[in-house]
Amino acid sequence: MTEQKSAAVDTAEVKRMLDKHKAKMKMSLSLCAHCSLCAESCFLFNARNKDPKYMPSYKFINSIGKIYKKKGKVDKAMLEEISVNAWKRCVLCTRCYCPFGIDIPDMIALARSICRSQGVFPQYDE
Amino acid sequence: MVKGKRKPLEEIRAALAPYNKVLVTGCGGCVSVCLAGGQKEVNLLMDDLKMLFKQANTPKHLKGYTVERQCNRQFLAELDELAPQAECLVSMACGAGVQYLAERFPNMPVFPAINTIAIGVDREIGIYEEKCRACGECVLAYTGGICPVTRCAKCLFNGPCGGTNKGMCEISNDIPCAWYDIYNRLKDQKRLGDILKIQTPMEWRNQTQRTVIQEGYEKRYAGR
Numbered sequence: 001m002t003e004q005k006s007a008a009v010d011t012a013e014v015k016r017m018l019d020k021h022k023a024k025m026k027m028s029l030s031l032c033a034h035c036s037l038c039a040e041s042c043f044l045f046n047a048r049n050k051d052p053k054y055m056p057s058y059k060f061i062n063s064i065g066k067i068y069k070k071k072g073k074v075d076k077a078m079l080e081e082i083s084v085n086a087w088k089r090c091v092l093c094t095r096c097y098c099p100f101g102i103d104i105p106d107m108i109a110l111a112r113s114i115c116r117s118q119g120v121f122p123q124y125d126e
Numbered sequence: 127m128v129k130g131k132r133k134p135l136e137e138i139r140a141a142l143a144p145y146n147k148v149l150v151t152g153c154g155g156c157v158s159v160c161l162a163g164g165q166k167e168v169n170l171l172m173d174d175l176k177m178l179f180k181q182a183n184t185p186k187h188l189k190g191y192t193v194e195r196q197c198n199r200q201f202l203a204e205l206d207e208l209a210p211q212a213e214c215l216v217s218m219a220c221g222a223g224v225q226y227l228a229e230r231f232p233n234m235p236v237f238p239a240i241n242t243i244a245i246g247v248d249r250e251i252g253i254y255e256e257k258c259r260a261c262g263e264c265v266l267a268y269t270g271g272i273c274p275v276t277r278c279a280k281c282l283f284n285g286p287c288g289g290t291n292k293g294m295c296e297i298s299n300d301i302p303c304a305w306y307d308i309y310n311r312l313k314d315q316k317r318l319g320d321i322l323k324i325q326t327p328m329e330w331r332n333q334t335q336r337t338v339i340q341e342g343y344e345k346r347y348a349g350r
Contacts, residue, residue, distance in 0.1 A: 092194050092201075109194050109201060112154070116192055121165045124158060125251050 007076060009118050015072035017114050025110070028102045029065050032057055038104060041097040044089065056096040056104045059085045063111035079120040086111045087122050128156040128220040129254040130163060130240040132171070139178050141237040142186070142214065148175075149212035150239070151205060151227065152192030153219035160254050163218030163240045165192040171218065171239060196223025202230050209234065262336060263328055268320040270311035275328070277304030283325040 018025070038056040039045045045054040052058055063086045067074055074082075086108055094105040115121060142148055150168050158164025168190040179186050191208055194201040196219035205227075209215060214235040217224040221242040228236040244256035261275045265283065275281045279297050286305035289296025293306045312318050339347050 094198070094200065106200065109204075112194060113204065116154075116165055121154070121192070122158065123166070124164070125161055125166075 009075055009079065011072050011074070013117055014067065014074060014114055017110070017117060018068060018072050021110055024103070025064060025068055025107065028104075028107055029061065029068060031100045031102055032061065032098075033100065035099065038096045038098050041095055043093070043095070044091065053085075054089050056090070056098075056108075059090050060102075060104050060107040060111070064107045064114075067111060067114055076118070076120065079115050079118055082111060083115050083120050083122070086115060127159055127245070127248075128222075128242060129160045129244045129246040129256070130157050130220055130242045132162055132167065132218075133239055133241055135174055135178065138171070138216065138237070138239050139175065142175070142216070143184075145186070145213040145235070147187045147211065147213045148189070148216060149205075149209055149214075150175075150188060150190045150216045151196065151218065152190065153194075153196040153217075153223050154192055155195040155197065155219070155223075157219055157223075157240060158192075159248070161252060163220075165190075168192055168218055171216075196220075196227055199226070199230070202226060205230070261328060262333070265325065268323070268325075269308045270315065270317065270320070272304060272308045272311060274304050274308065277302075277307070281328070283327060285321065 034057060036055060036057065039050070039052075039054075042054060042056050045051070045056070048054045063082045066078070066082055070078070090108050092105055092109060092112075096104045098104055112121075150172055152158070152165050152168035153163050154165070157167075161167065172188050172190050175186075176188060189208070189212065191205065193204050196202060196217060209231050212234070214237065215227060215231060216237050216239050217227050218239045219227065220240065221238070224236060224238045224240075228234075244254070245258040245260055246254045246256045249255050256276055258273060259275050265275070266273060274283060278286075279295055279301070280287055282305065286303055287296070290303040290306055291299075293303055295301040295303045308321065309318070312320055
């Protein structure tokens with residue numbers, strides 16, 4: 001799934017990836033009580049003056065949550081926007097803690113996989 | 127971060143010769159940053175291999191997939207469905223990632239496509255410099271933040287050898303003498319006393335596979 005992709009998004013493929021993890025994703029998104037406890041366990045949140053955009057809950061809701069809400073009908077621009085939350089604001093250290101047991105890194109990793117499948121991923125030579 | 131470099135194409139081609147279905151796996155961690163084994167490099171390697179096999183009239187079915195980190199079990203699980211569909215796996219991760227991948231799919235041949243070079247720093251985009259050999263006995267505190275294990279050709283711990291030559295190493299005039307630099311830095315910091323104490327030599331031969339259990343986690347992993 002890392003083949004070169006055209007500018008258009010293969011929404012059917014995105015939907016297929018979403019459906020594969022639908023149950024876990026749906027539960028995770030509905031379980032989040034916005035308690036912000038995950039924030040304290042995120043070193044990036046603490047290192048960025050507690051900027052709410054670095055809260056793990058914000059990152060997963062505004063990455064995989066967005067794709068889920070759109071039922072996979074996303075365009076390249078949206079995936080690029082999502083990639084900021086999925087990559088630049090998260091290093092996937094897997095240390096975030098959720099009292100409800102939401103596997104936040106798994107959700108963000110899924111958002112990354114969907115982005116990757118459509119050719120959106122970090123360019124380290126730019 | 128870990129730095130790597132892609133193996134020569136011919137070496138990878140030769141390893142894959144007996145197989146028809148190949149899954150090339152990239153790693154979104156360190157090797158992505160050093161432009162050796164991320165998604166972009168997976169695409170490039172697949173293009174190169176496809177052309178090579180086509181030219182040799184032995185086309186193969188190549189598929190590529192990049193996971194976030196091959197040194198993490200959670201992210202490797204993403205390959206559980208895809209990997210068994212192939213006859214062999216190519217890993218573009220560092221040596222740790224290759225071994226973790228091989229451990230997860232013990233019945234499948236796994237071939238590395240990267241030579242793991244060093245733990246290093248990014249000088250510029252595409253230029254990476256070794257800084258650490260993970261010796262497990264860090265001495266940077268008394269060497270002014272310059273690593274004699276990495277920088278000195280003889281890994282000396284107690285000053286330079288007789289081959290130091292006007293600030294350069296005897297093995298090449300292009301290589302600065304680590305101990306010359308250590309001395310000057312400590313002198314500038316007025317800390318020359320730090321290198322007067324004799325350091326015991328490293329017992330390299332006693333090194334076995336190391337596992338790190340951080341403080342506070344001993345009870346949880348007792349018996350491992």
